[in-house]
Amino acid sequence: MITLIFFRTFVPDMKKEIRKISGIWDFIGRYKYYFVVSIVVLVVGFLDENSVLHRHQRNLVIQDLKQEIENYRKRYEKDTRDLNGLSDAKSLEKFAREKYFMHRDDEDLFVVVNP
Numbered sequence: 001m002i003t004l005i006f007f008r009t010f011v012p013d014m015k016k017e018i019r020k021i022s023g024i025w026d027f028i029g030r031y032k033y034y035f036v037v038s039i040v041v042l043v044v045g046f047l048d049e050n051s052v053l054h055r056h057q058r059n060l061v062i063q064d065l066k067q068e069i070e071n072y073r074k075r076y077e078k079d080t081r082d083l084n085g086l087s088d089a090k091s092l093e094k095f096a097r098e099k100y101f102m103h104r105d106d107e108d109l110f111v112v113v114n115p
Contacts, residue, residue, distance in 0.1 A: 028035060045052050086092045096102040102108040 013114075082095070086095055101109055101111060
C-alpha cells in the first residue's frame, strides 16, 4: 500500500525530471563541438596560467623592465663620463664643490636656490 502511494506520487515527477535531463543531453549532443570549442577557448583564453590575459600582463612587465634597463644604461654612461673627467685634482675638487657642496675650513659656503 505504501509503495503504491510512493510510486503514484513520485514516479511521474521522476519521469518529468528524466525528460528534462534527456532534453538537455539531446541539446548537448547536438551541439557538442560548439561546447567543446567554447570550453577550450575559455580555458586557454582566461583560466589557464598561460592565458592571453597573463601573457599580456607579462608583456607589460617586460616592457617596464626594458625601459628600466635603458634608464640604468644611460645613467651608467653619464657616470662613466663623469668619472673619466675626474682624472686630476683640480677637476676632482670642482666636482666635490658642485655636487656635494664641500668647502675648505676657511671658506663660507652660500647656496642660492632659484624659486
